[in-house]
Amino acid sequence: MSQESIQRAAGLLGSGNVAKAEALCREVLASGTASKVASAGAHQLLGRIMALRGDLAAAVRSFREALALQPVEAALHFDLATALLEAGHAADAAEAYAEASRLRPGWLAPLANRGIALQRIGRLVEAEAALQAALALQPGSEPVLTALAGVLHSLGRHREAVDAGRQAVAVAPGQAEPWINLGLALHATGRLDEAADACLRALAISPDDAMAVYNLGHVRNDQWRSAEALAGFRRAVELAPGYQPARHALLFNLLYDPRQNEETLFAAHRDWARDFCAALPESRPPPVDPKLDSRRLRVGYVSPDFRAHSCAYFLKPLFTAHDRTRLEVYAYANVDKPDATTAWFRNHTEHWRDTRGRSDGDIARQIRADGIDILVDLAGHTRDQPLGVFALQPAPVQVAWLGYPATAGLRQIGYRLTDAEADPPGAADRLHAERLVRLPGGLHCYEAPADAPEVNALPALRNGGVTFGSFNNISKVTPEVVGAWAGILRLVAGSRLVLKGRLLAHAAARNALAQAFASEGIDPARIDLRDWVPRAAGPLSAYQDIDIALDTFPYNGTTTTFEALWMGVPVVTLRGQRHAARVGASILCHLGRPEWVAADVPAYTAIALGLASDLPGLVGLRQALRGELGRSSLTDAAGFARKLEAVYRELVTRVATAAASLPAAT
Numbered sequence: 066m067s068q069e070s071i072q073r074a075a076g077l078l079g080s081g082n083v084a085k086a087e088a089l090c091r092e093v094l095a096s097g098t099a100s101k102v103a104s105a106g107a108h109q110l111l112g113r114i115m116a117l118r119g120d121l122a123a124a125v126r127s128f129r130e131a132l133a134l135q136p137v138e139a140a141l142h143f144d145l146a147t148a149l150l151e152a153g154h155a156a157d158a159a160e161a162y163a164e165a166s167r168l169r170p171g172w173l174a175p176l177a178n179r180g181i182a183l184q185r186i187g188r189l190v191e192a193e194a195a196l197q198a199a200l201a202l203q204p205g206s207e208p209v210l211t212a213l214a215g216v217l218h219s220l221g222r223h224r225e226a227v228d229a230g231r232q233a234v235a236v237a238p239g240q241a242e243p244w245i246n247l248g249l250a251l252h253a254t255g256r257l258d259e260a261a262d263a264c265l266r267a268l269a270i271s272p273d274d275a276m277a278v279y280n281l282g283h284v285r286n287d288q289w290r291s292a293e294a295l296a297g298f299r300r301a302v303e304l305a306p307g308y309q310p311a312r313h314a315l316l317f318n319l320l321y322d323p324r325q326n327e328e329t330l331f332a333a334h335r336d337w338a339r340d341f342c343a344a345l346p347e348s349r350p351p352p353v354d355p356k357l358d359s360r361r362l363r364v365g366y367v368s369p370d371f372r373a374h375s376c377a378y379f380l381k382p383l384f385t386a387h388d389r390t391r392l393e394v395y396a397y398a399n400v401d402k403p404d405a406t407t408a409w410f411r412n413h414t415e416h417w418r419d420t421r422g423r424s425d426g427d428i429a430r431q432i433r434a435d436g437i438d439i440l441v442d443l444a445g446h447t448r449d450q451p452l453g454v455f456a457l458q459p460a461p462v463q464v465a466w467l468g469y470p471a472t473a474g475l476r477q478i479g480y481r482l483t484d485a486e487a488d489p490p491g492a493a494d495r496l497h498a499e500r501l502v503r504l505p506g507g508l509h510c511y512e513a514p515a516d517a518p519e520v521n522a523l524p525a526l527r528n529g530g531v532t533f534g535s536f537n538n539i540s541k542v543t544p545e546v547v548g549a550w551a552g553i554l555r556l557v558a559g560s561r562l563v564l565k566g567r568l569l570a571h572a573a574a575r576n577a578l579a580q581a582f583a584s585e586g587i588d589p590a591r592i593d594l595r596d597w598v599p600r601a602a603g604p605l606s607a608y609q610d611i612d613i614a615l616d617t618f619p620y621n622g623t624t625t626t627f628e629a630l631w632m633g634v635p636v637v638t639l640r641g642q643r644h645a646a647r648v649g650a651s652i653l654c655h656l657g658r659p660e661w662v663a664a665d666v667p668a669y670t671a672i673a674l675g676l677a678s679d680l681p682g683l684v685g686l687r688q689a690l691r692g693e694l695g696r697s698s699l700t701d702a703a704g705f706a707r708k709l710e711a712v713y714r715e716l717v718t719r720v721a722t723a724a725a726s727l728p729a730a731t
Contacts (some may be wrong), residue, residue, distance in 0.1 A: 067099035071106040086254035121152035139169035143335035153424030155185035175519035186422020226250035275305035288573040293507035334474030353721035369449035375624035382702035425453035432459035445469020468647035506698030507655035530559030534611035551585035567597035621649035631689035
């Protein structure tokens with residue numbers, strides 16, 4: 066009878082009568098007389114019920130109990146894999162799907178889903194192989210073609226991804242997901258108009274698809290249509306408040322918006338943190354190790370950017386200079402595409418943890434097991450960020466630094482490293498979820514690339530006119546910035562402006578920028594728009610064409626400012642009212658050049674005009690700036706490491722003292 070009961074329970078579940086199906090399964094298990102097959106069936110159905118309710122941990126337990134009774138049942142391995150994948154355990158899911166395929170060769174679903182699981186953990190070559198095998202079983206399968214387009218996109222084989230995406234939409238033109246993946250691939254190949262069209266096709270089919278709206282936002286950003294991009298990210302969040310990529314993209318893009326101030330930014334980040342943490346289990350940080358004084362301090366750095374990335378210029382000198390007799394370094398690396406710089410970090414870290422494809426909970430458990438004393442977030446709300454890990458409080462002291470120029474919004478991150486110029490005491494202290502720790506000498510330590518070219522002669526001497534330049538992300542170039550730069554060009558006869566950035570590979574962005582300057586009365590022939598230059602090709606050589614660098618606002622440059630100074634190019638910045646708008650002032654003031662920091666656009670213009678009118682002065686600056694930067698606190702790696710290590714030790718002591726003062730639990 067127990068087997069008949071399981072069949073009846075399956076029918077009840079299929080008809081939507083979940084409560085009766087669950088009761089019948091539990092009755093079978095409680096009877097104690099059910100066969101192994103029936104008991105396994107009851108556990109399997111309970112697993113499916115738990116998965117329907119969103120209790121994935123309980124679902125996984127039920128499927129494992131079923132497998133203990135029926136270990137060679139392919140469907141059980143498949144159900145377990147699906148629950149694991151939904152729970153974020155992609156590596157375990159991939160293995161379970163592989164076992165389902167081994168037990169039932171020729172079954173399409175586990176092969177296809179294994180490809181998706183492998184993609185999530187960065188095993189892209191294996192993911193492609195699994196999907197190609199699935200495609201061989203069923204040529205023209207839309208789900209497989211759609212997934213394959215996504216994997217090929219992640220592999221950087223974007224043209225092949227476009228081909229797979231086109232096949233998928235040809236098979237199923239009325240489904241949104243194939244159009245979404247095709248749009249991603251087209252975007253990556255720079256075919257922005259076609260990418261936008263694919264996103265719009267997806268939205269015509271599914272108007273409330275948050276992913277399609279989100280992807281269209283990124284396309285609009287690359288077309289230098291920032292207002293539309295921001296509106297798109299807002300719409301995606303409205304459609305799916307729990308869709309974290311859209312939430313992070315909205316927060317990050319708000320930093321570009323000149324209409325925002327520190328109050329509105331804080332409110333937006335705080336609201337995200339409130340919503341995000343509401344769905345998390347209660348957690349408490351581990352206590353500070355009472356034996357800490359007898360061992361090295363364990364510091365964990367968490368980042369997706371241990372690679373050829375701007376952050377590396379500031380992390381490498383710190384990793385090199387850390388006193389390993391006092392400090393033990395751990396790196397938790399969610400690096401999508403490891404490179405030679407990734408290998409460098411791995412070789413300069415005692416403990417390297419590859420976290421690709423692992424859930425926030427898994428990573429947090431690893432950090433607790435490692436006994437980390439201080440956990441440092443280096444990414445904030447940027448791509449592949451680790452904030453979910455920090456929300457689980459796996460370390461007694463958690464700190465934000467470097468990678469994000471605003472509060473993360475999380476109260477679980479206790480401190481944020483900054484300086485008094487970037488975040489002056491006062492309003493900034495109440496407009497951060499973290500407690501601000503201001504570092505003397507600045508919050509940056511820069512190391513120029515070893516292959517940086519020598520400083521050349523002033524370009525104006527050979528060009529007969531001054532060349533201004535900005536190599537910041539073009540998303541930072543707002544209409545207000547265009548207006549200020551156009552005003553400078555109008556006042557400096559014979560001057561030109563060079564802009565360089567990844568977005569300028571796209572004709573849509575180039576045309577939009579050229580039109581913006583033309584509307585300000587600037588001949589497009591005076592604007593030199595250049596594509597991004599990969600680091601291996603020596604991008605700093607572009608500064609050999611620039612006399613004066615103009616910073617963006619209200620989102621200043623950081624790496625670009627250091628690069629310009631290292632190449633002998635003075636930088637004019639505008640000090641704003643929030644961290645992202647004051648980084649330029651922080652760098653220049655700690656360099657000893659506060660005279661290049663403006664309070665408003667007229668002052669910004671006057672500084673640029675003053676520099677441009679003094680060619681002998683520019684010649685002297687060009688030869689002096691590299692030495693000035695090299696002698697400043699901004700490149701003193703040993704000094705920066707010592708002060709950071711002292712701050713780390715102080716923060717741990719502060720937390721330990723505060724904990725000791727609390728009344729004992731009863």
